[in-house]
Amino acid sequence: MLYFAWVRERVGVAEETIDLPPALVTVADLLDWLATRSPGHAAALSDRSAVRVGVDQDFAGFDAPIAGAREIAIFPPVTGG
Amino acid sequence: MIAVRVQAEPFDLAAEATALTAGRTDIGALVTFTGLVRDHGLSLEHYPGMTERQLCAVADEACARWPVLAGTVVHRYGDLGPGDPIVFVAVAAAHRAAAFEAASFLMDWLKTRAPFWKRAGDEWVAANASDDEAAARWGGLPGDREPG
Numbered sequence: 001m002l003y004f005a006w007v008r009e010r011v012g013v014a015e016e017t018i019d020l021p022p023a024l025v026t027v028a029d030l031l032d033w034l035a036t037r038s039p040g041h042a043a044a045l046s047d048r049s050a051v052r053v054g055v056d057q058d059f060a061g062f063d064a065p066i067a068g069a070r071e072i073a074i075f076p077p078v079t080g081g
Numbered sequence: 082m083i084a085v086r087v088q089a090e091p092f093d094l095a096a097e098a099t100a101l102t103a104g105r106t107d108i109g110a111l112v113t114f115t116g117l118v119r120d121h122g123l124s125l126e127h128y129p130g131m132t133e134r135q136l137c138a139v140a141d142e143a144c145a146r147w148p149v150l151a152g153t154v155v156h157r158y159g160d161l162g163p164g165d166p167i168v169f170v171a172v173a174a175a176h177r178a179a180a181f182e183a184a185s186f187l188m189d190w191l192k193t194r195a196p197f198w199k200r201a202g203d204e205w206v207a208a209n210a211s212d213d214e215a216a217a218r219w220g221g222l223p224g225d226r227e228p229g
Binding site: 002004005006054057058059073075076077078079080081 | 116125126127128130131134135156167168188191192193194195196197198199200205206207208209212
């Protein structure tokens with residue numbers, strides 16, 4: 001797992017390696033599960049409309065499957081340029 | 082055909098533009114855009130790996146949509162001061178319409194889909210709805226996914 005910008009600050013770490021429970025099927029399942037890991041995770045994920053997700057470096061919707069993913073990132077809407 | 086770079090270092094606008102057209106006689110139009118930091122300094126975070134991967138995808142998309150002959154995209158990260166160049170897009174084509182449109186397309190994508198996050202002082206800069214509206218005119222963009 002990778003976290004960026006204020007998601008990283010609220011979670012408290014930039015990255016962590018996790019063996020995901022096989023019951024987690026979609027990105028939404030993952031977010032629900034992650035939110036139970038710590039108060040920081042819960043704070044970062046309290047407003048789902050404010051976070052975006054990348055699965056193996058491609059943008060992924062909340063209904064996207066996570067099976068086999070090696071790198072999942074959670075971050076705020078982007079503000080480049 | 083469009084080179085992309087993500088870097089902390091400053092870039093030289095004139096050198097980038099000159100390098101793109103040097104020795105070419107097929108280029109009739111060169112459009113360049115430079116984004117500068119306004120008012121206050123910024124710190125930019127990005128997602129190493131995904132940024133380059135997504136930039137390459139949108140550069141390929143621009144080349145598929147317009148007859149682009151050459152191009153360069155540079156986006157900086159790290160600490161930037163007021164007036165510092167932050168982003169550079171250059172597109173060369175035989176005629177101006179393709180060059181203008183492809184450059185505009187690339188900038189709209191960079192503002193709305195490139196995984197960069199700006200921090201001004203202690204605050205993370207919020208995404209701008211007008212940038213999303215500007216990007217919507219191109220139809221689907223690489224990286225389009227709305228949250229479930």
